[in-house]
Amino acid sequence: GAMTDPKGDRSKGPSEQDDPDLFTRIVDSDEKGVYVSGAKAHQTGCINSHWIILMPTIRLTQNDKEYAIVGAIPADAKGLTYIYGRQSCDTRVMEGGGDIDLGNAKFGGQEAMMILDRVFIPWDKLFMNGEFEFASMLVERFTCYHRRSYVCKTGLGDVLIGAAATIADYNGVPNVSHIKDKIIEMTHLNETIFATGIASSHQGHKMKSGVYLNDDMLAQVCKHNVTRFPYEISRLAQDIAGGLMVTLPSEKDFRHPEAGPMLKKYLVGRKGVDVENRMRILRLIENMTMGRNAVGYLTESMHG
Numbered sequence: 001g002a003m004t005d006p007k008g009d010r011s012k013g014p015s016e017q018d019d020p021d022l023f024t025r026i027v028d029s030d031e032k033g034v035y036v037s038g039a040k041a042h043q044t045g046c047i048n049s050h051w052i053i054l055m056p057t058i059r060l061t062q063n064d065k066e067y068a069i070v071g072a073i074p075a076d077a078k079g080l081t082y083i084y085g086r087q088s089c090d091t092r093v094m095e096g097g098g099d100i101d102l103g104n105a106k107f108g109g110q111e112a113m114m115i116l117d118r119v120f121i122p123w124d125k126l127f128m129n130g131e132f133e134f135a136s137m138l139v140e141r142f143t144c145y146h147r148r149s150y151v152c153k154t155g156l157g158d159v160l161i162g163a164a165a166t167i168a169d170y171n172g173v174p175n176v177s178h179i180k181d182k183i184i185e186m187t188h189l190n191e192t193i194f195a196t197g198i199a200s201s202h203q204g205h206k207m208k209s210g211v212y213l214n215d216d217m218l219a220q221v222c223k224h225n226v227t228r229f230p231y232e233i234s235r236l237a238q239d240i241a242g243g244l245m246v247t248l249p250s251e252k253d254f255r256h257p258e259a260g261p262m263l264k265k266y267l268v269g270r271k272g273v274d275v276e277n278r279m280r281i282l283r284l285i286e287n288m289t290m291g292r293n294a295v296g297y298l299t300e301s302m303h304g
Contacts, residue, residue: 001053001055001142002024002040002043002046002052002053002054002055002114003040003055003056003057003139003142004040004041004042004043004057005022005023005024005038005039005040005041005057006022006023006039006041007022007023007057007058008022008023013058013060013061013063013064014058014060014064014067015061015063015064015067016063021037021038021039022038022039023038023057023064023067024036024037024038024039024040024054024067024069024116025037025038025066025067025069026066026067026069026129026130027066027118028118032120032122032123033120033121033122033123033125033126034069034071034120034121034123034126034129035118035119035120035121036054036069036071036116036118036119036121037116037117037118037119038116039113039114039115039116040052040054040113040114040116041113041114042085042111042113042303042304043111043112043113043114044109044110044111044296044300044304045109045110046075046082046111046112046114047075047082047084047110047112048110049075050074050075051072051073051074051075052072052073052074052075052077052080052114053070053071053072054069054070054071054072054073054116054121055069055070055128055138055139055142056068056069056070056128056135056138056139057139058135058139059135059136059139060132060135060136061132062132064132064135065130065132066130067132068128068129068130068131068132068134068135069126069128069129069130070126070127070128070138071121071125071126071127071128072121072125072127073119073120073121073125077119077120078119078120079116079117079118079119079120080114080115080116080117080119081114081115081117082112082113082114082115083112083113083115084110084112085110085111085112085113087291087292087295088290088291088292088294088295089103089286089287089291089292090292095252097250097251097252097255098251098252098255099251100251100254100276100279100280100283101250101251101283102283102287102292103283103284103286103287103288103291103292103293104284104287104292104293108292108293109292109293109295109296111295140216141213143219144213144214144216144219145213145214145219146304147219147220147222147223147226148197148200148201148214148218148219148222148223149197150193150197150222150223150226150301150304151193151194151196151197151198151222153193153226153230153297153301154190154191154193154194154197156230156288156293156296156297157186157189157190157193157229157230157233158190159284159288160186160233160234160237160285160288160289160297161183161186161187161190161233161237163237163281163284163285163288164182164183164186164236164237164240164241164285165183166281167240167241167242167278167281167282167285168183168240169270169273170269170270170273170277170278170281171242171269171270172269172270179240182236182239182240183236183240185232185236186232186233186236186237189225189229189232189233190229190233192225192229193222193225193226193229196218196221196222196225197218197219197222199215199218200214200215200218200219200221200222201214201215203215203218226301227301227302230297230298230301231298231301234288234289234294234297234298237285237288237289238285238289241281241282241285244267244282245282245285245286246286246290248267248279248282248283248286249263251279254276254279263275267279
């Protein structure tokens with residue numbers, strides 16, 4: 001679902017921009033369909049997708065008719081270029097030092113900018129064509145579903161809370177009162193997000209089309225919580241983890257014949273905890289709160 005345009009000067013609408021391509025628009029048509037140009041930014045998961053549905057991103061006016069477009073295109077359509085986004089710590093993947101430093105060795109997200117240069121959409125894949133008066137309603141309904149869907153961040157929160165509890169245990173302080181209080185607060189914040197998202201769905205209603213739309217107000221409350229609570233959950237996780245989370249030597253150093261034994265000696269936690277396991281949990285917390293996965297857990301929670 002490609003909704004976000006680059007937007008250019010935010011004080012101006014699509015038809016007022018110096019460069020008309022800053023919002024995706026129809027540039028030509030023939031008996032077979034239409035041709036669109038422009039760009040879609042911050043497209044999470046687009047490279048994994050088979051189809052892309054282009055949509056308006058803001059309320060439109062009579063002057064913006066060529067921007068009032070909804071259409072489906074194959075992800076490998078002619079004229080479509082993907083420019084891959086860069087993320088904190090992403091070069092570690094190419095450094096060949098093993099999997100500890102990745103934080104999450106098996107899974108990761110990706111975002112890309114999509115550049116459209118006269119991409120063809122046949123008439124049977126075009127669902128809005130100049131009906132600018134419906135753009136606002138479309139955006140509102142999309143965001144109603146989308147903001148409720150941010151209940152997914154509580155799954156990431158569960159992982160981070162578990163990691164914080166684990167590192168507290170590895171450090172030998174799981175029963176310290178302020179550590180318990182912080183983990184309780186993290187859980188309270190996480191479940192508050194979950195509750196509003198689930199409530200929004202539970203309060204959904206059937207529209208004339210037969211499609212269900214979740215409760216709009218509770219969806220906004222869910223998203224408003226998501227713009228704030230993951231940051232506090234992450235702050236508390238970093239507090240519990242300690243400074244080693246950001247000063248930890250690399251896995252290559254850990255495997256080094258001379259440096260490795262020293263690190264195993266001095267990075268020990270409580271008795272019975274493997275030093276490598278302690279390193280892995282610290283890298284996971286780093287990954288989620290400031291590394292590659294922080295893109296999805298923090299910044300996307302704010303702006304998605």
